[in-house]
Amino acid sequence: MTRRLRTIAVGIALIGGLVQGLFAGDRRSDDAALFSSERYLANVSYLASDELEGRGTGQEGIDMAADFIAEHFKRLGVEPAGDEGTYFQNFTLNIGRRIGGSTRLAVGTHGRRFRRPLKLHDDFVPFPFSGSGRFEGELVFAGYGIANQDLDYDDYDGLDVADKIVLIIRRAPKFAEFGLRDMAFRSKASRARAEDAAAILIVNPPGDEDGDSLYDFEGDAGAFGFSGGSYSVPMFHVRRAVAERLLDAGGLGNLEDVVRRIEETRQPASAPLEGVTVKGRASIEPVERPVRNVVGLIPGDGPQAEEIIALGAHYDHLGIRKKGQDGFNAEKDISNGADDNASGTALIMTLAEAYVRGERPNRSLLFLLFTGEEIGLLGSEHFVHHPTIDLQRVVAMLNFDMVGRLRNDRLEIGGMRTGGFEAMVKALAASHGLNVKDGGGGRGPSDHTSFYNADIPVMFFFTGLHKQYHQPDDDTPLLNVDGAIRVARFAADVVDEIDAAAEMPTFNQDRRPPRMGRQDDDADDQTSIAEDKVAAAHDRAKPSSLLDGPSDLITAYAEWIKRREAVFGRQVVITTKKIGSTFEVKMVGVGEELVGQISDEVLASLRRLRAGDPAAGLDCSLSMDFDSGDAVGLTIRIESSSGAEPAKAHASKPADPHGDAPDDVTATPMPSVRLGIMPTYGESEGEGYEISGVVEDGPAARAGMKDEDRIYKIGDKLVTDVYSYMDALRPYKAGDRVKVTVIRAGRKLALTIKTAAQKSKEAA
Helix, strand or coil: CHHHHHHHHHHHHHHCCCCCCCCHHHCHHHCHHHCCHHHHHHHHHHHCCHHHHHHECCCHHHHHHHHHHHHHHHHHCCEECCHHHCCEEEEEEEEEEEECCCCEEEEECCCCCCCEECCECCCEEECCCCCCEEEEEEEEECCCCCEECCCCEECCCCCCCCCCEEEEECCCCCCCCCCHHHHCHHHHHHHHHHCCCCEEEEECCCCCCCCCCCCCHHHHHCCCCCCCCCCCCCEEEECHHHHHHHHHHCCCCCHHHHHHHHHHHCCCCCEEEEEEEEEEEECEEEEEEEEEEEEEEECCCCCCCCCEEEEEEECCECEECCCCCCCCCHHHHEECCHHHHHHHHHHHHHHHHHHHHCCCCCCEEEEEEECCCCCCCHHHHHHHHCCCCCHHHEEEEEEECCCCCCECCEEEEECHHHCCCHHHHHHHHHHCCCEEEECCCCCCCCCHHHHHCCCCCEEEEECCECCCCCCCCCCHHHCCHHHHHHHHHHHHHHHHHHHHCCCCCCCCCCCCCCCCCECCCCCHHHHHHHHHHHHHHHCCCCCCCCCHHHHHHHHHHHHHHHHHHHHHCCCCEEEEEEECCEEEEEEECCCHHHHHHHHHHHHHHHHHHHHHCHHHCCCEEEEEEEECCCCCEEEEEEEECCCCCCCCCCCCCCCCCCCCCCCCHHHCCCCCEECCEECCCCCCCCCCEECCEECCCCHHHHCCCCCCCEEEEECCEECCCHHHHHHHHCCCCCCCEEEEEEEECCEEEEEEEECEECCCCCCC
């Protein structure tokens, strides 16, 4: 009777559009015995102890954590909901790469048939992003492997490298301001692949910041490192002495002379290396480890018992380094992740106890602890694709990640609009004295994203970033345990409101980018002000002029960055200007920590602004440049496509040219035609090029192309990324009918798309 009365009351409140906590004196959260700070602290202390070695995915410590969580569920009486009546969902993950035993490299000089074998790790090493396969052929020197038409510099001009091995220099010449787009290993691979090179050898230039050391394959890709896709061509890093011998034998002299000649003439020094041949094989093997999600269920005891509310958190962290090696230091080499995410894991354990010992819920509750979040949301993605329950029964998913550092009563919740939860959440938060901030849309850097992508309403609970994020000193003493319990009690009220509603939530798309604030000293109020400005720019549906919307957005981001960087003790100098049709903001002192995040968000936001009102005049291009040195900086320009010529890129040598920072795609001239797809700017996993979607009523859409299609070929050109996509379109003119092969559900389909004239660089 109590539950039925409560269901009726909550239904009335929801119809009215605002939940006021009608039974505030009889709420689960009021029972302090169900939400014990002592038990929460005990659980989080064990999970974040050195004994568990940082809970790295695939490492020994995380198995101890999984057993601990499962034993907790068993002791409470939570039912197992994993594989074959257990608490575990078992699977394997590719969590790193290793060099295969067949990897080899041999060089021949002076036309001799005999090739001298080189020694792995002493003379050469493959890159973790190398493609695998055999190769053999003549060697060609291709300078820095750069083709930049804006700077009138092309190392491949007039050079035939088809089916040959290419020797190139790392980074870029210094006579001009080459950008990340030119220097990145990914870019060099893409260019060589477009020229049909069989393999690539890369050498550090004289005086390089890394000296003559070889790429640290074990550090970057060994057991728990790089697990991304390959660049589809064999790639080796060679010692300078090896490159010197090959250049000299081919008649080009030594490397220092070649570099000097390029700098002085400002022209490439590319040439075939006559009589020099290379034979080899790259074997890059995935490192797979057995891993486990932990899954428990409390069956519902009401009319909607067949429906499920999922409560999740990831229990993995960054793990242990240098285990068993000389110089191991537990304080530096174990990342315990007390806040990230022992705090969320312990909160799930607390909620499980509250629902076992308190009144049974109407709907069933599924408790999910995910592995592999830190290396790409892999555990939650696996669960969504291979659920241990009927995923169609899940009506909502609440995700708790970094909820242990509540400060100034501020709690961020993302995804509230995906289920119409905003009014209910904010009303309940007020009763707990919590100030809820909108955490953005349904996607974000945590496991709720996997469920949002499956059209399930989500919420993402988060207490903010801090200086200890992904640092070894993210330890238990820094947690606000009482604050975490407040979040748990509030979350229980949210669950109870969803549970009591007569109807399940309706899924709504919310593609806004995540808004993740900090909880550091003196930054909260200022950060929230800047974030409100960002939100206002996001929500501007019809900008009053061509650049007002984007310029407001960029200015808001600049202020947001400045507020956040204050906690790092650095000054951020921001300048903005508008010249004609170009708006530019320059930020010096941003820091490497936020360059990738800010650029990703700007790209996503501009795409959203354009999609929100295509008629509003947002036909503009975007460029971003990265500066490095003592103070890493970022320059962002938005320019009308009908205005003056784009300003040339301005970027000095980046701190990590082989890293995953967004590429400055504007350094490559756009083709004159478009297909009407929304591009992606990273390396695609798997075969073909993964796009963001197709433009509504664009050429691709009219030809039958779908959002989930991957582009395999344009004409006879293979497409693997945005650069090969643009290259493949260059020969065509507006109105041409182009055969485009796409991959759909594992099958290759041929479409004929009539090209249109290029409009912008965001919808290509």
